[in-house]
Amino acid sequence: MKIICSKADLVNGVGIVSKAVPSRTTMSILECILITASNGVIRLTANDMEMGIETKVRGTIEENGMIALDATIFGDIVRKLPDGPITISTDLSLKTTITCMKSTFVLPGRSGDDFAFLPKISRDEFITISQYTLKEVIRQTYFSISDNDSNKIMSGELFDIDGEKLRVVSLDGHRISIRNIELRQKYDTRKVIVSGKTLNEISKILSGEVEREVNLFFMPNHIVFEFDDTIVVSRIIEGEYFDVDQMMAGTYNSVVHINRKALLSCIERSTLLIKEGDKKPVIIGINDTLMELKINSTIGSMDEEIDVEKEGDDILIGFNPRFLIDALKVIDDETVTIYMISAKAPCFIKDDLGKYIYVILPVNFNTVM
Amino acid sequence: MKIICSKADLVNGVGIVSKAVPSRTTMSILECILITASNGVIRLTANDMEMGIETKVRGTIEENGMIALDATIFGDIVRKLPDGPITISTDLSLKTTITCMKSTFVLPGRSGDDFAFLPKISRDEFITISQYTLKEVIRQTYFSISDNDSNKIMSGELFDIDGEKLRVVSLDGHRISIRNIELRQKYDTRKVIVSGKTLNEISKILSGEVEREVNLFFMPNHIVFEFDDTIVVSRIIEGEYFDVDQMMAGTYNSVVHINRKALLSCIERSTLLIKEGDKKPVIIGINDTLMELKINSTIGSMDEEIDVEKEGDDILIGFNPRFLIDALKVIDDETVTIYMISAKAPCFIKDDLGKYIYVILPVNFNTVM
Numbered sequence: 001m002k003i004i005c006s007k008a009d010l011v012n013g014v015g016i017v018s019k020a021v022p023s024r025t026t027m028s029i030l031e032c033i034l035i036t037a038s039n040g041v042i043r044l045t046a047n048d049m050e051m052g053i054e055t056k057v058r059g060t061i062e063e064n065g066m067i068a069l070d071a072t073i074f075g076d077i078v079r080k081l082p083d084g085p086i087t088i089s090t091d092l093s094l095k096t097t098i099t100c101m102k103s104t105f106v107l108p109g110r111s112g113d114d115f116a117f118l119p120k121i122s123r124d125e126f127i128t129i130s131q132y133t134l135k136e137v138i139r140q141t142y143f144s145i146s147d148n149d150s151n152k153i154m155s156g157e158l159f160d161i162d163g164e165k166l167r168v169v170s171l172d173g174h175r176i177s178i179r180n181i182e183l184r185q186k187y188d189t190r191k192v193i194v195s196g197k198t199l200n201e202i203s204k205i206l207s208g209e210v211e212r213e214v215n216l217f218f219m220p221n222h223i224v225f226e227f228d229d230t231i232v233v234s235r236i237i238e239g240e241y242f243d244v245d246q247m248m249a250g251t252y253n254s255v256v257h258i259n260r261k262a263l264l265s266c267i268e269r270s271t272l273l274i275k276e277g278d279k280k281p282v283i284i285g286i287n288d289t290l291m292e293l294k295i296n297s298t299i300g301s302m303d304e305e306i307d308v309e310k311e312g313d314d315i316l317i318g319f320n321p322r323f324l325i326d327a328l329k330v331i332d333d334e335t336v337t338i339y340m341i342s343a344k345a346p347c348f349i350k351d352d353l354g355k356y357i358y359v360i361l362p363v364n365f366n367t368v369m
Numbered sequence: 370m371k372i373i374c375s376k377a378d379l380v381n382g383v384g385i386v387s388k389a390v391p392s393r394t395t396m397s398i399l400e401c402i403l404i405t406a407s408n409g410v411i412r413l414t415a416n417d418m419e420m421g422i423e424t425k426v427r428g429t430i431e432e433n434g435m436i437a438l439d440a441t442i443f444g445d446i447v448r449k450l451p452d453g454p455i456t457i458s459t460d461l462s463l464k465t466t467i468t469c470m471k472s473t474f475v476l477p478g479r480s481g482d483d484f485a486f487l488p489k490i491s492r493d494e495f496i497t498i499s500q501y502t503l504k505e506v507i508r509q510t511y512f513s514i515s516d517n518d519s520n521k522i523m524s525g526e527l528f529d530i531d532g533e534k535l536r537v538v539s540l541d542g543h544r545i546s547i548r549n550i551e552l553r554q555k556y557d558t559r560k561v562i563v564s565g566k567t568l569n570e571i572s573k574i575l576s577g578e579v580e581r582e583v584n585l586f587f588m589p590n591h592i593v594f595e596f597d598d599t600i601v602v603s604r605i606i607e608g609e610y611f612d613v614d615q616m617m618a619g620t621y622n623s624v625v626h627i628n629r630k631a632l633l634s635c636i637e638r639s640t641l642l643i644k645e646g647d648k649k650p651v652i653i654g655i656n657d658t659l660m661e662l663k664i665n666s667t668i669g670s671m672d673e674e675i676d677v678e679k680e681g682d683d684i685l686i687g688f689n690p691r692f693l694i695d696a697l698k699v700i701d702d703e704t705v706t707i708y709m710i711s712a713k714a715p716c717f718i719k720d721d722l723g724k725y726i727y728v729i730l731p732v733n734f735n736t737v738m
Contacts, residue, residue: 076641107669273444300476
């Protein structure tokens with residue numbers, strides 16, 4: 001194999017596929033990036049067996065072939081080379097020479113034949129959304145997947161397509177995040193659980209531009225994200241997702257409209273008094289047009305008031321401040337509305353248009369505190 | 370005590386004195402920042418017994434007094450409060466109330482009487498330099514103090530004042546860094562070894578402006594840095610510093626002029642092939658007008674050429690690439706000159722004006738490699 005690419009193109013390509021190089025693996029070939037040059041296309045591929053990424057790199061092919069190179073070392077070298085055309089050539093013993101201007105690196109390569117290639121993609125069923133939308137939806141739901149490995153389904157997010165609607169859901173047993181997206185056309189009904197880790201990595205690669213699109217292809221065991229010059233293949237999480245609609249029932253007794261930033265910075269302040277691992281709730285009392293937040297810990301106490309608009313009953317309710325912070329951070333609205341049933345039932349932060357719903361379970365607390 | 374300060378002034382003051390709060394200590398009072406309000410001045414103080422910092426904060430004193438507050442919690446709260454006037458008041462039980470707009474924190478304070486106050490400063494003997502010069506000199510020498518605690522003197526830097534010259538020296542047994550500064554007037558001869566840790570913390574606080582000055586006061590056991598509204602007191606390291614001049618002897622057989630950035634990025638590339646803890650040298654061969662750099666490790670090999678101007682003999686010499694990188698990074702000149710005696714004698718990177726000298730010991734290597 002012999003190819004010539006610009007430094008910028010190679011750095012970009014390596015940056016994309018590196019997201020699928022496992023940090024630990026028993027199959028050492030997976031620590032490599034596979035470079036293939038054939039049919040006039042140069043491709044980089046990495047695959048950690050849960051997720052695989054393949055991206056095209058512009059360049060000149062002087063000799064077809066393929067080689068697998070240690071991802072870390074190859075990436076470091078490419079990034080540190082001078083700005084100029086980079087030539088990568090291999091010999092029969094798989095020795096790989098990387099040359100740029102007056103600098104020459106020689107590395108041992110590995111045969112591409114041992115590499116775990118990506119599954120063949122069937123392009124029959126797919127939906128199209130903008131990169132902006134996908135990136136935003138991941139940012140707005142990713143925080144509430146469970147980091148506990150014991151429930152595989154909670155480590156993923158539900159992509160629920162129904163006609164012209166896509167609903168993305170994540171939950172961890174204490175809270176639920178839901179984002180609803182209007183699709184540009186009608187699609188068949190389909191529910192898929194996508195690995196949260198994959199979504200997080202994809203969101204780092206997406207340009208996030210409104211005009212650029214992503215195609216999502218659905219296969220029996222995989223979901224494929226195709227955008228720009230890149231394909232990400234991810235194994236689907238098997239199983240039935242939780243019935244979220246059933247968790248939404250209830251009549252709201254207190255509805256509060258409040259400035260999002262004021263509430264967010266007040267709750268962030270309250271966490272200063274909580275030591276790592278301590279489970280102190282922030283106590284929110286709503287009386288007429290005043291919300292009073294209190295926290296009391298071994299470190300000290302805090303008390304703060306925020307003006308609100310309220311409909312319905314006064315209420316005293318406790319929350320894990322982290323859960324409120326996570327939700328308030330990803331909402332873009334200036335004012336948020338909080339719907340509450342009682343001090344022991346979940347509260348709902350949602351907008352009038354039904355674009356988002358954040359459900360948070362309250363925490364029991366001793367009212368005598 | 371009752372004082373009112375702006376958030377910005379308090380955040381700035383806390384940021385400065387926090388550098389002297391020890392991360393671990395058996396004296397828990399040292400984990401505090403001492404706030405004192407008396408004689409119309411509000412002061413913050415912290416002291417880890419090696420280094421103490423005191424800074425003035427603008428504000429209004431409504432009641433004189435002093436209080437010691439946990440540095441981490443007090444700092445976090447001050448930073449997270451809304452932008453507005455912050456009132457700090459204490460009661461007889463040392464309970465401290467911090468109020469800003471509608472937010473109120475209550476913390477337990479500690480008596481200032483237990484605090485380790487800074488030694489009284491005698492202002493008899495001092496020199497004055499610009500903040501810019503002091504900050505630069507620390508940046509340009511700090512990297513070659515020894516991180517090995519076994520030799521206390523190597524953990525400091527020599528401040529050697531002789532007439533109108535200040536020479537700052539650091540060394541770690543493998544290399545020496547020397548910076549010479551012209552003083553604005555003549556001072557008495559004086560040699561002081563200053564803790565590298567203190568210098569590093571001071572360089573973070575210094576604004577680094579050319580027009581702003583620092584006074585360095587010399588006391589029997591301490592050196593004091595006074596600048597802006599801040600005083601840093603540091604215990605002097607006792608002992609006799611190494612005789613650096615004696616290490617400078619030798620006749621140069623090879624002198625090379627080379628572009629600093631080209632050499633730096635080439636050596637940085639070579640380190641990609643060195644695993645953590647591996648001691649592979651970079652081999653530099655100079656033939657006529659070409660410098661060839663080679664490195665050979667278990668990961669792979671690199672070979673690169675750079676154009677140079679040479680006077681004297683050809684030479685083949687090996688270096689720890691890290692040592693070359695550290696020195697080349699802090700030199701500002703476009704072209705550097707390297708003076709070499711032999712493959713087994715120290716090499717010197719120095720300028721014509723005598724502003725800097727970096728001495729680096731070469732590494733033995735097997736020429737058959």
